[in-house]
Each structure stands twice: as structure tokens, then as C-alpha cells.
Amino acid sequence: MPGFDQLDRSRLRERPGAKWQRYGPDVLPLWVADMDFEPPPAVLRAIEDQMATGDLGYSMKPSPSPVAAAFASWMSRRHGWEVDPHDVMLTQDVIQALQTSIHLFSEPGGGVAIQTPIYPPFLASVTAMGRRLVDNPLRRGADGYELDVAGLRASLEAEPCSILLLCNPHNPTGRVFTIDELSSLAALAEEFDLTVISDEIHADLVFPGSTHTPFATLPGAAERTVTLNSATKSFNIAGLRCAVAHVSSGRLRDRFRSLPDHIFGGVNVFGARATEAVWTEGSQWLEGLMGHLLRMRELVVAGVGEFLPGAEIAAPEATYLSWIDCRGMDLPVEPSRFFLKEAGVALNPGPDFGSGGRGHVRLNFATSADIVTEAFGRIARALP
Structure with missing residues (x-):
């Protein structure tokens, strides 16, 4: 290679x-967030191994899934986050899970708070689903962009919201929000009873000098947080279509269980095998x-x-x-x-x-x- x-x-x-x-x-x-590098050898081996079985039919669905178990192990090793694999749901991509979460935890016309500039599908998802975008722009400070916590409070007081969309690490600015910044968001989420949908797809791409803090690890935050992640950005496998949603709150999980069985579709067998492989041996x-x-x-x-x-x-x-x-x-x-x-x-x-x-x-x-x-x-x- x-x-x-x-x-x-x-x-x-x-x-x-x-x-x-x-x-x-x-x-x-x-432009688009694909890398020019070949995927890791583990991806190619996983796909070849699946092909070698001669079986491209319906997959077994153990609980927890091998992908969920691999995600839990990866989060523990990389980020010190102890995840119960039974709290991890598989989905085809992060935006699918994000839109499903918007559907579940807000009403048409309801407010969704968001920090701009932001990944364009976030903006498109909010408006396409008939929700009201409540913009909380990041501030440009002396050393880069910062969360405007006071501005968010003012927005929440003026425009009721039920969801806070968080992208951390942040796309496009590359910020890794500090634990103090995230704790301020968590306090506002509790005060205003917000469900936090936290896209952490870039969590493994953090440079020296910064540390990623999973939002759900903050005190009390897991009860109101849906964490979205995928191996696609870190390992350049976006076309294999496999992502996860972590939901440890029984209240939030019951809402997901209220959905029709097949609303998430089925994860591609190659995507599942490749994701399991990189989260197991991709370090x-x-x-x-x-x-x-x-x-x-x-x-x-x-x-x-x-x-x-x-x-x-x-x-x-x-x-x-x-x-x-x-x-x-x-x-x-x-x-x-x-x-x-x-x-x-x-x-x-x-x-x-x-x-x-x-x-x-x-x-x-x-x-x-x-x-x-x-x-x-x-x-x-x-x-x-």
C-alpha cells in the first residue's frame, strides 16, 4: 500500500x-470530505473475507451486533468512554439518524438550535423537515472560533427549542470544544429541556494539543443525548454506508423503538464488516x-x-x-x-x-x- x-x-x-x-x-x-488515500488494509481484507464465504444474503442480527461491540471497545480504548453495546443502534449514515432524531424529538415548526457555520446537510435537514432554524453563530476570537454560550441562552429565551444540534469536532472550523464549553451547553440543555443530537464523526481525527470529550460523558448529559458516529471519515469508507447511534437513556430509546421496524433500512454487509474491522484493528x-x-x-x-x-x-x-x-x-x-x-x-x-x-x-x-x-x-x- x-x-x-x-x-x-x-x-x-x-x-x-x-x-x-x-x-x-x-x-x-x-472540496468534498473524502480523503485521497486508499482505505486501510483491514477494510480490503474484511470485504474479501465476506466475498470468500459466498454468502451475500440476509445477515444474522445478533444483539448486540459485532459493529456495536467494536464501537464500544473503540470508544473505551480511544476516548475512555465506557459504552454498553446494547445502547448502540446501527444506521446507514449519520444524516439518516440525525433526521430520524429530529422527527422524534421535535414537532413541525419547532425550534432546532444550531451553531453556524455548519455542515450543510444539518441546515438542509432542519428546513426540509419543517423545523425552525435557531442560529447560534460561533464567535471568532483571537485564537479561532468559540461557542457563544450567552448568545445561545438569549436565543433559547427568545425562541423556544426542543433540540440542540452539536457537531464536535466541528465541521467546518475544526474546533474541538473544551470540556468547559461542553459543560455550559449541557447546563443549558438541562435548563431548557433540550435533546442534544451530537455528531461526533470526526472524534478520531483530533490533533495533539486537543482532546475530544464525548458529550454523553458529561454529568447527567447521557439522559438527553443521542450520539452519532461512524468510521467513514476516519478510515475513508463513506461509500460503505454504516453508522451508529448511541442512546443510553431509556426514555429516548423508547422513542426510537416506537418507529417502524425498517425505518433505518438494513446496514450493508460490507459496510458492517469493514466498520467492525477498522474499529478492531485500525489504530x-x-x-x-x-x-x-x-x-x-x-x-x-x-x-x-x-x-x-x-x-x-x-x-x-x-x-x-x-x-x-x-x-x-x-x-x-x-x-x-x-x-x-x-x-x-x-x-x-x-x-x-x-x-x-x-x-x-x-x-x-x-x-x-x-x-x-x-x-x-x-x-x-x-x-x-
């Missing part, structure tokens, strides 16, 4: 997935990945400072995504449009992440150093 910095660009362009096929052959795609591969991503993060921060005059960036504390403020660059059009048309570099448009995203872009640095370096070179040459 090639190293993380040894990517064959011609092979990347032959991939059928969205990242390399959405734009033309002359564009460097640093060494992940450590290698994080070492490479740390170098790419520093390359991006340096590139913004050197090649994007007027732009600002706070080094992400987690994820392989960087959130770049281009408002000071005086570009003639929306930044992502300019970078795509004039430089041949595809980035995510900031407005997709909410109103506070105007003038920003999201850049995916889960690729090789030469691709990141070329992207900044292209942008620098294209600047007016």
Missing part, C-alpha cells in the same frame, strides 16, 4: 467517485494518517499566510478540513467561484455552511503535499 504522501494523480483521476469526477480533468479537487493505520494530516495542516496554514494575502485561517484542532476567511482578499466574485474558474482549484463555498460563511471557503487537505502545494501555487498565480 502506498504511503500517504505517495499518490498517483493519474490513478486518482480514474476514480469513479464524486471527488475527482465532478469537475474537469484540469481541476484540483480539494496503527490511523496513527500514521494523523501524522500525515498534521503535516498537511501546517502546509495549509503556511500556504494561506504566504500565498493568500488578506486571508485568515485558524489551524484546525481536528478534521482534515480548513476554514479560510477570504473576505480581506478583495476578490471580484465569491471566493470558491474565483478559485475554480481562475485557478482550477475546487473548494467548498462558504455560504453553503450558513449566512456566516460568506467570503469563506472550506479546503480539504487529506491529500499529498505536492497537490496542496500546487493548489496554492495555482491560486497565487491567478490572483489579480
